[in-house]
Every structure is written in C-alpha cells, then in structure tokens.
Amino acid sequence: MEPVRTIEGKAYPFGRKNVDTDVIIPAQWLKTISREGLGKGCFESVRQEPGNVFDDPAYQGASIVIAGDNFGCGSSREHAAWALLDMGVRAVIAPSYSDIFSGNAFKNGILAVVLPQEAVDRLLEVAKTDPIHIDLESQTVTTPFQDRFTFEIDPFRKHCLINGLDEVGLTLARDSAIAAYEDRARASLPFLARGIDQAA
Amino acid sequence: MADTARTLYEKIWDAHVVERRDDGTCLVYIDRHLVHEVTSPQAFEALRAAGRPVRRPDLTLAVPDHNLPTTARRDAAGNRLPIADPESAQQLAMLERNAPAFGIRYIDATDREQGIVHVVGPEQGFSLPGATIVCGDSHTACHGGLGALAFGIGTSEVEHVLATQTLLLSPSKTMEVRVEGDLPLGVSPKDLILHIIGRIGTGGGTGHVIEYRGKVFEEMSIEGRLTVCNMSIEAGARAGLIAPDAKTFAYLKDRPYAPKGADWDAAVAWWTSLATDPGARFDKSVTIQAADVQPSVTWGTSPEDVVPIGGVVPAPESFADASKQDAARKSLDYMGLTPGQRMDAVEIQNVFIGSCTNSRIEDLRAAAAVLKGRTKAPNVKWAIVVPGSGLVKEQAEAEGLDQVFIAAGLEWREPGCSACLGMNPDKVPAGERCASTSNRNFVGRQGPGARTHLVSPAMAAAAAVTGRLTDVRELV
Numbered sequence: 001m002e003p004v005r006t007i008e009g010k011a012y013p014f015g016r017k018n019v020d021t022d023v024i025i026p027a028q029w030l031k032t033i034s035r036e037g038l039g040k041g042c043f044e045s046v047r048q049e050p051g052n053v054f055d056d057p058a059y060q061g062a063s064i065v066i067a068g069d070n071f072g073c074g075s076s077r078e079h080a081a082w083a084l085l086d087m088g089v090r091a092v093i094a095p096s097y098s099d100i101f102s103g104n105a106f107k108n109g110i111l112a113v114v115l116p117q118e119a120v121d122r123l124l125e126v127a128k129t130d131p132i133h134i135d136l137e138s139q140t141v142t143t144p145f146q147d148r149f150t151f152e153i154d155p156f157r158k159h160c161l162i163n164g165l166d167e168v169g170l171t172l173a174r175d176s177a178i179a180a181y182e183d184r185a186r187a188s189l190p191f192l193a194r195g196i197d198q199a200a
Numbered sequence: 201m202a203d204t205a206r207t208l209y210e211k212i213w214d215a216h217v218v219e220r221r222d223d224g225t226c227l228v229y230i231d232r233h234l235v236h237e238v239t240s241p242q243a244f245e246a247l248r249a250a251g252r253p254v255r256r257p258d259l260t261l262a263v264p265d266h267n268l269p270t271t272a273r274r275d276a277a278g279n280r281l282p283i284a285d286p287e288s289a290q291q292l293a294m295l296e297r298n299a300p301a302f303g304i305r306y307i308d309a310t311d312r313e314q315g316i317v318h319v320v321g322p323e324q325g326f327s328l329p330g331a332t333i334v335c336g337d338s339h340t341a342c343h344g345g346l347g348a349l350a351f352g353i354g355t356s357e358v359e360h361v362l363a364t365q366t367l368l369l370s371p372s373k374t375m376e377v378r379v380e381g382d383l384p385l386g387v388s389p390k391d392l393i394l395h396i397i398g399r400i401g402t403g404g405g406t407g408h409v410i411e412y413r414g415k416v417f418e419e420m421s422i423e424g425r426l427t428v429c430n431m432s433i434e435a436g437a438r439a440g441l442i443a444p445d446a447k448t449f450a451y452l453k454d455r456p457y458a459p460k461g462a463d464w465d466a467a468v469a470w471w472t473s474l475a476t477d478p479g480a481r482f483d484k485s486v487t488i489q490a491a492d493v494q495p496s497v498t499w500g501t502s503p504e505d506v507v508p509i510g511g512v513v514p515a516p517e518s519f520a521d522a523s524k525q526d527a528a529r530k531s532l533d534y535m536g537l538t539p540g541q542r543m544d545a546v547e548i549q550n551v552f553i554g555s556c557t558n559s560r561i562e563d564l565r566a567a568a569a570v571l572k573g574r575t576k577a578p579n580v581k582w583a584i585v586v587p588g589s590g591l592v593k594e595q596a597e598a599e600g601l602d603q604v605f606i607a608a609g610l611e612w613r614e615p616g617c618s619a620c621l622g623m624n625p626d627k628v629p630a631g632e633r634c635a636s637t638s639n640r641n642f643v644g645r646q647g648p649g650a651r652t653h654l655v656s657p658a659m660a661a662a663a664a665v666t667g668r669l670t671d672v673r674e675l676v
Binding site: 045069075081104180195 | 215218219221223225227229231238239241242245246250252255256257258259261266267285287288290291294305326328330331336337338340352353354355356357359360363364365366368370372402403406407433434436438457459463464466467470502523524527621622623640642643644645648
C-alpha cells in the first residue's frame with residue numbers, strides 16, 4: 001500500500017448525510033473481479049442530479065470528499081472504497097462514518113477524517129473556492145484562511161497509513177499467537193474449533 | 201459483583217481474543233467464514249499474488265447467491281444452463297474455481313443446499329451460538345439470531361480472515377434494545393425491526409453491537425430472530441444479538457454441521473452460560489413498547505423512513521433537522537409521493553417476497569396464508585417468491601405453498617438474493633413501486649429508478665392481492 005502523509009487539493013463540497021454505499025457505487029457495478037475501473041460508476045445516481053458537485057468543472061480532479069454524518073452506511077461492499085480511489089479521492093471528511101466503511105477506507109489507504117459538524121460546515125464553505133490541506137502526521141486539516149482543525153485517529157491505523165503497511169502481513173507475523181489460541185480453543189471450545197469436515 | 205457482570209457480546213468477545221494490544225484493539229479469532237461470489241474474487245486474487253494459503257479452509261463455506269439468476273438452472277435434460285450475463289458468469293466461475301483451489305467446501309448453484317449465505321449458514325448448522333461469524337456482506341448480522349457474534353466485512357478483511365482466521369478489531373460499544381410487553385396480533389418480527397429502526401435511526405447503532413432483549417424475543421421463533429438481527433446493520437449497528445436458549449438448541453440439533461455427541465453437550469453447556477449477566481451494563485439502552493408496533497412500511501429511501509401502514513407520508517418540515525428535511529424532500533421526489541398521502545392508498549406494480557431477511561419457511565407460510573384462495577390484483581405486473589435456499593424450496597413445495605403462490609399469480613423461483621439488490625436479472629423497472637420483504641429501500645437498490653417499500657411477508661402478500669400497500673389485518 002502507498003504511504004499516506006499529506007493530502008492536498010480541491011474537495012467536493014458534497015455535505016450530504018447518510019450517504020449509503022449503494023449511492024457511492026450501485027450494485028450493477030459490483031460484478032467486477034478487479035479493484036480498478038469503478039470510478040465511472042461512483043456516485044452514479046447523484047451525477048444524474050443537475051448541478052451536482054461531482055460533475056462541476058470547478059471541482060474536477062478533487063482528491064477529497066466532504067460529507068455529512070454516517071458516510072458509507074449500508075452494504076459492506078469494499079467497491080465503495082475502490083470506486084472513490086479510482087475517481088482520485090484520497091480522503092473523506094465527515095462527522096461520522098459507518099463502521100464497515102471506515103475499515104474499508106483505511107485498508108485502501110483512504111483517510112477517513114472525523115471532524116465535528118461545525119468544522120465540516122466551514123470546510124464545505126471553503127471548498128467552494130479553495131483547496132484543503134490534510135496532514136496525517138500532525139492530524140490537522142487546514143485551509144488558506146488560517147482554519148486549523150485537529151482530528152483523532154487510531155494510532156495503529158495512523159502508523160499503518162504513514163508507513164504503507166500490509167495488515168495481512170503484520171498479522172501473519174503473529175502466527176505463534178494465533179496457533180496458541182487455536183490450541184486453547186481446541187481444549188475449551190472444541191465444538192467451535194473443529195472444522196466442518198469433522199462435524200459433518 | 202457488578203463490575204464482573206458481562207453482556208452476551210462481551211462474553212463472546214472475551215472468548216475469542218487472540219491478543220490484546222496496548223491501545224485496546226484485539227486480534228480476534230473467527231470461527232466461521234461464509235464466502236460468496238461478489239466480495240471474494242479480489243481477496244482470492246490477492247492471496248494468490250502473495251502466495252498465501254487459506255489458514256482454515258475447514259472453517260469456511262462458499263456458496264453463490266448474489267448475482268445468480270433465479271430462473272431454472274438446468275434444462276429438461278438436466279444440463280446446467282449458462283448464465284446470460286458474462287460478468288456474472290465470470291464471477292460465479294471464479295468462486296467455483298477458487299473454493300476448491302483453496303480447499304474450501306463449495307455448494308454449487310445446482311445443489312439442493314444452495315441458497316442465500318445467511319439462510320444456508322443457520323440451516324446447515326454452520327452458524328452456531330457463541331461463534332464469531334463473518335462474511336463479505338453486511339447482513340451477516342443475521343446470524344446473531346442464533347446468539348452468534350456475526351458481522352459483515354469488506355473484501356480486504358475477507359482476505360485477512362482467509363489468510364489468518366483473525367481480524368484486528370476494536371471492541372464495540374454495547375447497546376440494549378429492550379422491548380416490553382407483547383406484540384399486537386398480526387404484527388411480525390419484520391414490523392418490529394422496521395419500527396425499531398424508525399425509532400433509533402440508521403445511525404442509532406453506529407459503533408455498537410445491539411442485544412435485543414425482552415419477552416418478545418424469548419417468545420419469538422428462531423426465524424423471527426434471524427429477521428430482526430438481519431436488519432441491525434440498517435440501524436448502523438455492526439451486529440445484533442439475541443441470547444441463545446432452548447429454542448436455539450432445538451433449532452440447531454442434528455443439522456449437518458452442528459456439533460454431535462459429547463461436543464453437542466459441551467456446546468449446550470457453554471451456550472447456556474452466554475446470556476447477559478444480571479447487572480451487566482450497556483453503554484446505551486433503548487426501550488420500546490411492543491404495543492406501539494403496527495404493521496410497518498417505509499415511505500422514503502432510508503430504512504429509518506418508517507410509518508405504520510395506517511399512517512400518512514410525512515411532510516419534510518415535520519423533521520427537526522434541516523439536513524433530514526432536505527433528505528426527505530429528495531426521498532419524496534424519488535419515491536413520487538406527496539406529504540399527507542395515505543400509505544394504504546399507494547398503488548404498487550411489483551411484489552418481491554424473498555431476501556436474507558424474509559425468505560425462510562415461516563416467511564413463505566405467512567405470505568401463503570394471506571394469498572390462499574386469492575389472486576393478485578391486475579395492476580400488479582410482476583410478483584415473485586424466491587425461497588432462501590433449495591431446502592426451503594423443497595419444504596415449501598412439500599407443504600403445497602408453491603401451488604398457493606402460483607394459483608395467486610405469483611412466480612415461484614430458484615433460491616438467491618434476487619430483487620433485493622440490482623445485481624441479477626430480477627429488477628424493478630424505473631419509476632415503478634415494489635412491496636418488498638427485503639432490507640433496503642435505498643435509491644436504485646432494486647434497479648435504477650426503482651421505488652421500494654419495505655414490508656413483512658404477510659404485508660407483501662396483502663399488497664399483491666389489493667394492488668396497493670395494505671394493512672394485512674384487513675384481509676385476515
């Protein structure tokens with residue numbers, strides 16, 4: 001995974017709440033067997049609305065989406081994160097995210113920045129004319145107008161993002177701990193530990 | 201001692217911690233992993249690229265469901281029929297290849313055990329109380345109806361579980377949804393969960409695992425519990441749980457992958473110990489009066505947009521929050537509804553009875569009970585019944601339910617996710633309405649421009665008969 005340190009550029013001032021992953025990428029786009037090419041379907045239904053921010057030339061090439069509460073709710077499809085990446089989005093700024101989306105975003109190197117609604121409202125305003133700067137190291141979002149908002153992020157996620165670490169590889173390095181758990185489980189929870197070949 | 205009293209969720213979590221980090225995140229062991237065709241190809245591809253095997257293929261079960269057409273799968277001579285859509289065919293072929301290549305048991309599209317992952321798991325005894333269960337599908341919460349900690353994951357996590365049989369997770373907060381009293385006659389588990397989501401909102405459970413508590417759930421059938429837990433994700437909760445009890449054990453006993461012999465006895469003893477301790481604390485608690493729950497229906501494009509069938513389309517101005525007002529205006533525009541319109545006057549053109557929420561035998565019985573001796577209204581152009589699995593289909597046919605549906609003018613299909621999501625040929629045409637027993641009324645969910653009204657199986661059957669959203673209690 002590519003390391004993530006700073007993200008700077010135009011931002012789509014979307015602002016909508018409860019944006020579900022069916023809106024981010026509709027089901028008809030999920031039949032792919034690769035992670036690429038989904039940007040074309042990203043926000044398909046929103047793009048049918050006249051004057052939508054995603055087709056507005058003013059925001060072309062934006063790398064940030066600014067949204068309302070509960071971004072990425074609904075389906076677990078990681079295609080939502082892949083679609084955002086494919087359309088060039090590297091960060092989302094919103095007051096809250098669905099649990100599954102924030103995990104999917106992280107695993108694809110998309111920074112899901114949590115800021116209070118007042119800060120999001122201010123950034124929605126700024127984004128109409130000016131770029132937004134996100135610095136992961138210092139956990140800040142800044143604008144050309146002296147705005148400076150700090151955000152919280154799980155330290156482990158921050159570490160992985162900054163260093164571009166592969167989580168599967170990290171966990172595989174804990175193989176002895178996993179094997180020790182499996183030994184314990186075979187003794188204490190044999191009915192769960194036994195595979196289905198032996199149960200059937 | 202109050203501080204050692206634990207909730208059902210905490211007991212299952214504690215039993216599965218492989219390692220705890222200083223920051224509180226835990227490496228958690230996964231007992232059961234269900235795999236389907238849509239969210240797995242990229243995970244298998246990544247394993248192959250890294251030369252990594254599946255750690256516990258014997259804890260993994262693969263079955264196609266999402267984009268499989270629900271029309272006949274074999275011709276008269278018994279030959280497998282091709283899948284017309286090349287992309288779907290490719291995804292299905294990938295699963296069919298990937299599962300055996302990685303040593304994973306695969307249920308084929310033409311096997312009688314095939315069905316929707318969340319119907320197959322409990323039915324096969326693959327899903328068990330107290331187990332951690334994952335699948336690349338948000339409705340995995342469903343299996344919480346058995347008392348399992350079950351939740352949906354993304355494809356990177358599918359890859360992580362395949363490779364390591366674990367996930368790195370932060371503990372969720374706990375939330376109690378307590379329902380007091382008895383449900384009124386004619387009110388189903390689906391009506392109850394729609395009512396709950398309407399009450400707490402689609403973000404009400406975010407960051408939490410919900411435990412549904414109260415006499416209503418104790419008295420509810422296992423299939424009803426699966427329906428309730430299934431839609432926990434629609435309230436934003438990662439998982440929903442109902443304590444396993446004697447009903448759960450009776451449901452699971454002797455199912456193909458359920459524990460046998462001494463294992464079974466040990467399992468029942470442990471499962472019995474999992475119930476939330478008296479005095480255990482929840483981070484959040486909501487109380488619902490069962491008597492307030494009516495047959496429910498959605499009017500908008502979010503599962504929280506719920507009203508009783510006797511209600512009217514709300515006015516956007518009736519919502520306190522400006523953003524919700526805006527969302528409601530957009531929803532009403534999309535749905536083609538006007539504030540004040542009676543819900544039971546809304547005409548529908550399509551009926552879908554199926555999905556991981558409502559495609560089990562009790563759901564089909566409830567729908568058939570309404571449709572028996574009746575026929576669908578002339579304005580209902582398309583009405584399909586899609587059993588959740590081949591075994592549900594067989595059972596329904598043994599009971600003659602298929603004949604009730606067919607006589608009423610509904611189509612009787614092969615198992616799959618069908619019109620719950622616009623991924624397979626079963627779609628609702630743009631601008632048309634569907635009374636649907638599925639779980640999401642999102643924009644475009646049942647096909648571009650489709651207008652979904654979420655209801656229970658009995659309510660969907662009633663809508664088929666009258667051609668409009670209808671209080672099923674008028675027909676019984």
